[in-house]
Amino acid sequence: QVQLVQSGAEVKKPGASVKVSCKASGYTFTSNEIHWVRQAPGQGLEWMGLINPSDDFTTYAQKFQGRVTMTRDTSTTTVYMELSSLRSEDTAFYYCTRDLCNDNGCRIFEYWGQGTLVTVSS
């Protein structure tokens, strides 16, 4: 069965960086794009960007351009999301989610990780 297992909660100071991992299993890792979606406590969902594990192609929401980097390690079937220059407004749950469609993706979010809480506080 498809599983996405994320790393544990993080507490960071303003200005620091955080790197969240998402280990995929139960399917061919390079077949489907992985997206990152975040949710501030009690708020709605916000798409951050995607990575194609097959060719390492990435695209990011304009809001996060220059601050976010998504990478993958095919040997461990893990994708990573690093967010830099953290501020208090970045306090949120960060989710990885697998695209429903193979190859080029279709931006339908079929499987989700359990979420990672990142708290930014001085």
Added chain:
Amino acid sequence: EIVLTQSPATLSLSPGERATLSCRASQSVITFLSWYQQKLGQAPRLLIYDASERATGIPARFSGSGSGTDFTLTISSLEPEDFAVYYCQHRRNWPPTFGGGTKVEI
């Protein structure tokens, strides 16, 4: 970017009742619209994609309809486990965006 507006913000119903949730887009998304359910403390779950296609394992009491700018998620007869927050999301262009959510409460 396309803005999705969900209504109502909160829907208060009883088990067995019918729930009708609305999602309106600021411009046409054709039928490129999905619905997700999120329970407290859990990740979202895909219910419906492309306006009316049920995702794998989703019960038949969940149905979606609409095209263009107006969409509806219907739960024909609420089960106790259906009380949650529901989000719509489009994939018409970049970036994909989500609506603000509708909370279905008892």
